[in-house]
Amino acid sequence: MPAQAKVAKVEASTSQPASPPLTERQEARRRRILHASAQLASRGGFDAVQMREVAESSQVALGTLYRYFPSKIHLLVATMQDQLEHMHGTLRKKPPQGETAAERVAETLMRAFRALQREPHLADAMVRALTFADRSVSPEVDQVSRQTTVIILDAMGLENPTPEQLSAVRVIEHTWHSALITWLSGRASIAQVKIDIETVCRLIDLTDPTATGKPS
Amino acid sequence: MPAQAKVAKVEASTSQPASPPLTERQEARRRRILHASAQLASRGGFDAVQMREVAESSQVALGTLYRYFPSKIHLLVATMQDQLEHMHGTLRKKPPQGETAAERVAETLMRAFRALQREPHLADAMVRALTFADRSVSPEVDQVSRQTTVIILDAMGLENPTPEQLSAVRVIEHTWHSALITWLSGRASIAQVKIDIETVCRLIDLTDPTATGKPS
DNA sequence: ATCAAGTCTGAAACTTGTTCTAGATTAGCG
DNA sequence: CGCTAATCTAGAACAAGTTTCAGACTTGAT
Structure with missing residues (x-):
């Protein structure tokens, strides 16, 4: 077991309040x-x-x-934060190829999905904790949500999303979480998750102010 | 998890295998x-x-x-089935008014949402159970999902949905569940839930084969 | 180096979901 | 009715999340 942490000081790369600095x-x-x-x-x-x-x-x-970590849920949500940061780094390295924003987002999410498939048990623990979390974990869950939003906006290549687009992104996140759950509990196949993600990503085109109603 | 009694499973008014009839x-x-x-x-x-x-x-x-009920989760999911049936009956009585399918679905879901708001704790218990359920509860959760699908298709007024439309309905359900959770855990306002539901319902128009790309 | 405050440890206790057991009741059947 | 299998009851027991506590250890400031 590599029990060596060198740890620079400072808190996580993403903005965090960081109460008392840890030794x-x-x-x-x-x-x-x-x-x-x-x-x-x-x-x-x-x-x-x-x-x-x-x-x-x-x-x-x-x-x-x-x-x-004041509860098992807190612990698992923190674990998810940790993994998400990891994944964001990985995804950044090879940006998605798609033509449209919708394609790029779908590709990014499917890539993340494949990563989760490699550790389905881990995915299970994290996602279950996330959706089971009650109000006492809201700040942490919110942080995960923000991080996910960043990943999606990244894939869209947007600087200044409109409120409409932000709503579409939220809907995509909803679908992402919920689809993950149905897959984890064996009620949906991988193929179905893929279809659902592609379906919801079409919302992006629908809310793109630069494109004027592109018929499918 | 071992042990399963040969218990009873009741037949709701909706189609169910129903093991042994109960006295x-x-x-x-x-x-x-x-x-x-x-x-x-x-x-x-x-x-x-x-x-x-x-x-x-x-x-x-x-x-x-x-x-x-072999576990607390089973019990709460069954409770949800029960409430859903109730709600379906109520909703049937006053069909939604909207012009388009999207509007009618959004209206129906918002009506359901307002009903849940009246008993937020009950909603909390049922929804948390639903998303926390593991494989052992899949059949029951699936039943809830089917019932929800029926309600949405009802609102759409569809007899023979295309696969695309079914996917849109699934995405709407995903959004519905997940938005409910964010509201219940205090991370989203009622207004935001409304917006998200309206946003996702636009997918319906997008997949309507009878309309040829109606710009909003 | 020393002291006070804050942390960490090990262990026990408490809570609530779940399982198990032995005996009482009930249902279906001849 | 009388029997047998299934079901129900009360209660103990077990499992894992959470809390608590006394004492040992660190840390930071003097």
């Missing part, structure tokens, strides 16, 4: 916890992430784990 | 349970639906409760 050892603990969480999740999904096991795996007392 | 007392027990579930949920949402309390409220032993 180096604390940052290391935090990383160990997130790593253990992702690892256990990869093995057996949501249920396999047991707080006692996470604590043991990351060599931290149970109470400490709860000091860092 | 009258059993049917009554089942109703008491669902009633208690909805009542507790209305009070305090998902967390307030505690299996021991449901059992007590419905005058049934805990073991019996589990024989009827």
